Amino acid sequence: MFGKRAALLTIPLAIAAVLGVTAPAQAAPAHHTKPTSLTCQGKGIDRSAKVHYRTETFIKAPLRKIWNLQTDVEAWPSWQNPVIPVTMKRLDDGPLRKHSRFQWTIPVPPGMPYPPGDVTIVSTVRQLQTGKCIRWTGPLDGPGGMHIDGVHVWNFVKVPGGVIVRTEESHTGPQVDKDVPGSTEMLGQGLEIWLKDLKEAAEHR
Numbered sequence: 106m107f108g109k110r111a112a113l114l115t116i117p118l119a120i121a122a123v124l125g126v127t128a129p130a131q132a133a134p135a136h137h138t139k140p141t142s143l144t145c146q147g148k149g150i151d152r153s154a155k156v157h158y159r160t161e162t163f164i165k166a167p168l169r170k171i172w173n174l175q176t177d178v179e180a181w182p183s184w185q186n187p188v189i190p191v192t193m194k195r196l197d198d199g200p201l202r203k204h205s206r207f208q209w210t211i212p213v214p215p216g217m218p219y220p221p222g223d224v225t226i227v228s229t230v231r232q233l234q235t236g237k238c239i240r241w242t243g244p245l246d247g248p249g250g251m252h253i254d255g256v257h258v259w260n261f262v263k264v265p266g267g268v269i270v271r272t273e274e275s276h277t278g279p280q281v282d283k284d285v286p287g288s289t290e291m292l293g294q295g296l297e298i299w300l301k302d303l304k305e306a307a308e309h310r
Contacts, residue, residue, distance in 0.1 A: 143258040143273040145238035148231060150256045154275035155285045158293040161271040162300040166307035168261060168268050172236055174306055175259065176201040184306035185299065196227070201239070205230040213248055220248035228257075237261055245278075253278035270303065272296055 142149040143159065150157055164171055174184065178201065179193050196206040209226040228243035238260050245253040253276055260271040274292060281288035 145232040145240035150275035154277045156281045156288045157275035159273035164304045165267040168263050171307045178207045185302045222248040
């Protein structure tokens with residue numbers, strides 16, 4: 106189980122998704138951060154953000170299967186492995202598309218320097234090209250004035266034998282800006298774990 110500092114950073118970073126509340130992995134390799142930002146229909150992360158991270162993985166599975174796993178947001182908890190329970194719900198109907206919204210609800214763990222309650226993230230899909238890319242944004246709000254704004258971009262590139270999945274995310278807000286190296290490390294750990302879980306689900310489920 107990780108310590109209070111790690112858990113404190115993890116909750117605000119949950120806008121990266123359920124991954125923000127997964128058990129931290131080892132520090133992500135520095136070479137995963139690349140200078141060129143990912144985009145979806147010409148839009149990328151917040152380049153002015155002090156905290157941002159990019160990574161990728163190869164998944165040996167059909168693009169359709171990977172895309173379906175990634176866009177069925179209410180089913181994320183079934184293949185991701187959060188330490189803290191996360192509730193996901195769509196705020197609209199039908200397939201994930203531009204303007205779709207979904208809500209994450211995450212309880213504040215005991216012992217954190219915030220009042221008891223829930224952290225809520227409402228994500229809105231801003232750009233989506235089926236089978237190619239997704240970009241969503243969303244504020245995180247929680248007890249004690251917690252507030253973080255996130256932008257998350259996903260790219261899917263079909264290659265021989267599978268798909269390269271790339272992801273990049275930025276966070277802005279006083280909680281993360283207080284410790285940019287630590288916040289970046291936690292964000293990176295979260296995204297690496299998300300890709301690992303997605304790869305496992307797509308290749309073995």
